[in-house]
Amino acid sequence: WYCAATLGNNILVPQSMPASEVAIPTGPVHASTVWSLGLTPGGVRLFSGSEDGSMAIWKMYTSTERKRLFPRADNRSSTDGLWNCVGKLPDAHSSYAPLSIDCAPSRAGHGRIVSGGGDNCINIYREETTVVSGGGSSSDAPKFSIEAMAVDAHDGDVNCVKWHPRDGTCLVSCGDDGAVKLWKYQRG
Numbered sequence: 001w002y003c004a005a006t007l008g009n010n011i012l013v014p015q016s017m018p019a020s021e022v023a024i025p026t027g028p029v030h031a032s033t034v035w036s037l038g039l040t041p042g043g044v045r046l047f048s049g050s051e052d053g054s055m056a057i058w059k060m061y062t063s064t065e066r067k068r069l070f071p072r073a074d075n076r077s078s079t080d081g082l083w084n085c086v087g088k089l090p091d092a093h094s095s096y097a098p099l100s101i102d103c104a105p106s107r108a109g110h111g112r113i114v115s116g117g118g119d120n121c122i123n124i125y126r127e128e129t130t131v132v133s134g135g136g137s138s139s140d141a142p143k144f145s146i147e148a149m150a151v152d153a154h155d156g157d158v159n160c161v162k163w164h165p166r167d168g169t170c171l172v173s174c175g176d177d178g179a180v181k182l183w184k185y186q187r188g
Contacts, residue, residue, distance in 0.1 A: 038101030049098030057087035093117030108168020116158030122150040
């Protein structure tokens with residue numbers, strides 16, 4: 001097997017995106033160790049969590065999209081897609097590392113993201129879908145906000161969080177306190 005891609009400072013702005021819509025971060029994606037990853041069930045988005053307290057949102061562009069949207073991107077095989085950082089939650093866990101990220105299974109029907117961090121909290125994020133002037137979310141510039149938070153979910157770091165594979169209302173966590181906890185989630 002082989003390494004198919006290295007995601008580092010991939011921050012490209014689609015050529016067709018109006019300047020007024022560009023809210024894509026500049027500079028390094030993460031400034032420190034990356035501790036966690038979460039891949040959406042469809043494999044189109046990836047979330048990464050860093051010691052710098054941030055979570056980055058990555059999108060996989062197909063080779064066709066890459067050629068159309070990023071014609072000046074480095075030369076790649078005509079069949080290679082492109083992972084690109086399309087958004088960032090700069091303070092996802094109050095400057096503590098997001099130590100675990102999980103994306104809800106497709107059958108959950110809600111598309112929420114859950115993260116556990118060094119701040120002892122569990123956060124559930126939802127993508128903003130309201131289209132407002134200068135607001136809202138698109139696949140090239142997604143915006144996520146915290147929908148629910150369990151403060152002091154564990155007595156110490158929250159080391160892992162996972163959605164139930166078939167039931168989008170259940171998730172499980174474990175932490176430095178040695179506890180495994182089952183959680184019931186209800187959409188707001």
